[in-house]
Amino acid sequence: MILLENTLVTVISLSTPLIIAVIGETISEKGGVINLSAEGTIMICALFGFIGAYETDFAVVGFLCAMVLGAGISFFISYCDINLRMDQIAVGFVLTILCINLSNFLGQDYVRINGPLITKFSIPFLSDIPFFGSVLFNHSLITYLSIVLIPLSWLFLNKTSYGLAIRASGENPSSASSRGINVKRMRLLSCVMGGSLLGLAGASFSLYTKYGWSEGHTTNYGWIVLAIVIFGGWNPFRAAVGAYSFGLLQVLAIKAQSVTLALSQILPLLPFPLMIFILIFIQYINRDEIKNVPKWIVAILGGNQPQSLGKKLPEEIK
Amino acid sequence: MKIQIKNISKSFGNVHANKNIDLEIKSGIHALLGENGAGKSTLVKIISGQFAPDNGQILINETPIQLGSPKESISNGIGLLNQDPLDFFNLSILESFLVGINENAPYRHLKDIRKKISSLLEKYEIKIDLDTKTRSLSIGERQQVELLRLLYNGAKLIILDEPTSAFSLDQKKNMFQTLRQLSQEGIIIIFVSHKLDEVFEICDSASILKYGEIVENLVQPFDSDQIFSVMFDQFEKSSIDVEHNERLDNFSINFLDKDISPQVDISNSYDFSQGTVIGFAGLQGSSNDKFLQDFFSSDKNLSFIRINSSTSLLKNEFYYMPADRLERGLFGEMTLLEHFGLSEASKKNILNWKSVRKHVDSKIGEFNIKATPESKMHELSGGNQQRVMLSLMPQEKSILLLEQPTRGLDVNSAHNVWEMILARKNQDIAVLFSSTDIDEIWEYSDVVISVHGETIIDVSNKNILTKDSIARFVSGLV
Numbered sequence: 001m002i003l004l005e006n007t008l009v010t011v012i013s014l015s016t017p018l019i020i021a022v023i024g025e026t027i028s029e030k031g032g033v034i035n036l037s038a039e040g041t042i043m044i045c046a047l048f049g050f051i052g053a054y055e056t057d058f059a060v061v062g063f064l065c066a067m068v069l070g071a072g073i074s075f076f077i078s079y080c081d082i083n084l085r086m087d088q089i090a091v092g093f094v095l096t097i098l099c100i101n102l103s104n105f106l107g108q109d110y111v112r113i114n115g116p117l118i119t120k121f122s123i124p125f126l127s128d129i130p131f132f133g134s135v136l137f138n139h140s141l142i143t144y145l146s147i148v149l150i151p152l153s154w155l156f157l158n159k160t161s162y163g164l165a166i167r168a169s170g171e172n173p174s175s176a177s178s179r180g181i182n183v184k185r186m187r188l189l190s191c192v193m194g195g196s197l198l199g200l201a202g203a204s205f206s207l208y209t210k211y212g213w214s215e216g217h218t219t220n221y222g223w224i225v226l227a228i229v230i231f232g233g234w235n236p237f238r239a240a241v242g243a244y245s246f247g248l249l250q251v252l253a254i255k256a257q258s259v260t261l262a263l264s265q266i267l268p269l270l271p272f273p274l275m276i277f278i279l280i281f282i283q284y285i286n287r288d289e290i291k292n293v294p295k296w297i298v299a300i301l302g303g304n305q306p307q308s309l310g311k312k313l314p315e316e317i318k
Numbered sequence: 319m320k321i322q323i324k325n326i327s328k329s330f331g332n333v334h335a336n337k338n339i340d341l342e343i344k345s346g347i348h349a350l351l352g353e354n355g356a357g358k359s360t361l362v363k364i365i366s367g368q369f370a371p372d373n374g375q376i377l378i379n380e381t382p383i384q385l386g387s388p389k390e391s392i393s394n395g396i397g398l399l400n401q402d403p404l405d406f407f408n409l410s411i412l413e414s415f416l417v418g419i420n421e422n423a424p425y426r427h428l429k430d431i432r433k434k435i436s437s438l439l440e441k442y443e444i445k446i447d448l449d450t451k452t453r454s455l456s457i458g459e460r461q462q463v464e465l466l467r468l469l470y471n472g473a474k475l476i477i478l479d480e481p482t483s484a485f486s487l488d489q490k491k492n493m494f495q496t497l498r499q500l501s502q503e504g505i506i507i508i509f510v511s512h513k514l515d516e517v518f519e520i521c522d523s524a525s526i527l528k529y530g531e532i533v534e535n536l537v538q539p540f541d542s543d544q545i546f547s548v549m550f551d552q553f554e555k556s557s558i559d560v561e562h563n564e565r566l567d568n569f570s571i572n573f574l575d576k577d578i579s580p581q582v583d584i585s586n587s588y589d590f591s592q593g594t595v596i597g598f599a600g601l602q603g604s605s606n607d608k609f610l611q612d613f614f615s616s617d618k619n620l621s622f623i624r625i626n627s628s629t630s631l632l633k634n635e636f637y638y639m640p641a642d643r644l645e646r647g648l649f650g651e652m653t654l655l656e657h658f659g660l661s662e663a664s665k666k667n668i669l670n671w672k673s674v675r676k677h678v679d680s681k682i683g684e685f686n687i688k689a690t691p692e693s694k695m696h697e698l699s700g701g702n703q704q705r706v707m708l709s710l711m712p713q714e715k716s717i718l719l720l721e722q723p724t725r726g727l728d729v730n731s732a733h734n735v736w737e738m739i740l741a742r743k744n745q746d747i748a749v750l751f752s753s754t755d756i757d758e759i760w761e762y763s764d765v766v767i768s769v770h771g772e773t774i775i776d777v778s779n780k781n782i783l784t785k786d787s788i789a790r791f792v793s794g795l796v
Binding site for chain 1: 366388389392400405406407408411413414416417418423424425453
């Protein structure tokens with residue numbers, strides 16, 4: 001029981017940045033923009049989050065810096081997409097490379113030094129509940145935020161007019177526009193919201209889960225985020241399940257290191273073939289002629305990518 | 319509700335899409351008729367606010383409305399039913415009702431809204447669960463739901479733009495029933511179509527547009543001869559006789575039962591002699607192109623062609639020319655030389671570019687292509703692209719499947735293209751082409767297959783047809 005408890009505590013706190021980033025990317029993609037710069041954005045925001053916190057000695061400043069930077073990068077992407085009609089994929093990819101190299105260059109002075117720490121904050125009373133208390137209510141504030149973000153982002157997307165407008169714009173810009181929605185603004189809004197969350201995720205690496213800064217500090221997490229969003233079928237809850245499963249595999253891999261090296265290397269790779277399988281399966285059950293798949297499986301695994309994801313807006317939209 | 323359209327004009331460049339249009343509708347289902355390019359869709363877009371007219375005004379209940387703003391039109395009770403509506407695939411039906419709804423914070427009144435929509439669905443006997451995703455609805459269902467959405471948003475005037483182009487017979491019946499019910503409730507319906515059978519069935523009054531002007535206003539009972547004489551230019555009887563060649567390689571075309579219109583009783587297998595030019599006539603949006611595609615795709619479940627009753631034809635015995643030249647026919651970024659290399663490449667492993675170039679040079683002369691072997695396809699004019707497609711036709715005897723061979727070409731280029739096609743007529747087994755232009759069908763076909771919607775309505779030798787009769791067939795009148 002103690003082992004399980006410890007494992008869950010580690011998984012939840014270790015997955016903090018991943019959860020935030022996955023939700024950010026989901027919101028962005030719901031509005032129709034693939035923020036392919038996730039890898040670079042997370043990396044450079046991790047650096048600037050650390051710099052901000054180190055120079056001012058306030059962790060909060062670090063988080064804010066990272067969010068602003070993340071928002072700025074995503075604003076650039078959506079500006080290129082919406083106003084300059086450039087390819088999202090191309091812009092995102094170039095930005096990834098630029099941000100990674102820039103962070104390596106600018107971060108030289110900050111490698112392996114100490115900055116302000118975030119402390120744990122036990123929620124009174126709730127943290128005294130056996131098992132659940134320590135698993136859910138004995139974390140840092142940023143971890144609480146990541147947990148709260150899951151239902152909040154779902155509510156935002158599915159139960160508010162803004163969320164609906166964002167989804168409609170991501171599904172079919174022409175129809176949304178003809179119904180009086182300002183599609184460009186919605187695309188920009190969702191992309192920038194998502195980008196600032198990616199920035200926040202970067203800072204929670206360097207200020208919390210993987211404390212400090214070193215070259216290539218968050219390598220590969222951005223790509224994993226992009227994959228988990230697909231795995232999650234553009235649904236925050238499912239994406240969170242994906243992120244936590246990924247975290248669990250990582251923790252298991254660390255624990256397995258003492259037993260067998262081979263297993264510890266295979267475990268972190270598992271999500272990728274699994275993801276490909278899920279994608280094939282989603283394609284399969286989405287076909288109309290397929291009727292023999294049980295309803296509950298469709299309900300859990302169904303869902304499709306926003307129809308205009310990654311596409312340029314039609315020219316007639318003003 | 320009363321709508322008055324006064325003196326509306328709109329031109330694009332030198333083309334008058336709409337010219338001094340005056341129209342008043344007080345009730346009922348009103349049809350807007352006209353050939354392609356007569357100005358119907360421009361007028362519809364002006365009424366629904368997508369285009370601002372150059373001059374003129376529209377009055378709803380005697381008050382002029384602001385033009386050129388979709389929002390303004392919607393708030394004045396004008397609703398446009400698109401051909402492909404409700405297309406937020408991953409949203410539920412309830413959610414797609416909520417998109418762009420006028421109410422603030424619709425999620426706070428979700429229960430009331432749901433109730434209102436359900437009662438609307440009930441009233442018009444549409445059995446659809448509000449929580450299903452739009453993706454799983456058929457086009458017919460989507461259009462019905464969209465119609466209700468317009469009503470829900472307070473539409474008093476509904477414009478249907480070619481609503482039934484993708485409908486099955488059942489769906490059409492349901493839709494028409496809903497429309498009649500709406501019309502009885504005092505909602506004005508403007509029905510844009512070029513399917514005359516539908517117009518005759520459901521509309522109370524009609525206006526015919528031609529070259530951007532309203533040339534005739536009619537009320538039920540309609541006189542079909544009168545409509546024809548107004549809609550289409552006067553047709554004179556042709557005196558060209560169809561040549562009948564007694565030659566080998568006769569071929570037969572077999573259609574499936576479902577390809578034949580249920581309205582008519584005709585055979586689904588036809589024999590033709592070699593060299594026959596067969597025209598698939600149909601209106602825009604009908605399946606006349608699809609038949610050519612089916613022949614080419616050589617799927618066993620589709621209509622097929624046989625030669626001398628041999629069982630099946632090889633793919634390389636066909637030459638298929640798609641209608642959109644740059645999307646499906648040619649490679650925009652590749653040169654003329656490379657195109658010829660490509661068709662050579664299917665036969666040889668190693669290309670002899672020298673001989674390919676020689677071949678290209680001779681073809682450029684033969685087909686009068688205004689380009690060099692190094693020209694990229696997207697640099698060429700439409701006529702030249704079409705000539706390139708024709709120059710790529712195989713030397714061997716084949717069946718030519720030409721989808722709208724003169725689409726978008728000017729008269730001279732079109733004539734030129736046809737000269738080239740007909741030059742091969744005697745050499746090839748058959749020439750099958752599709753067109754939405756009745757004049758073109760009339761001029762070049764030996765046999766005319768008339769397609770209405772998705773099905774064939776008539777197969778006849780040209781000498782027993784008139785242009786009028788083809789126009790009637792493609793409009794769905796038997």
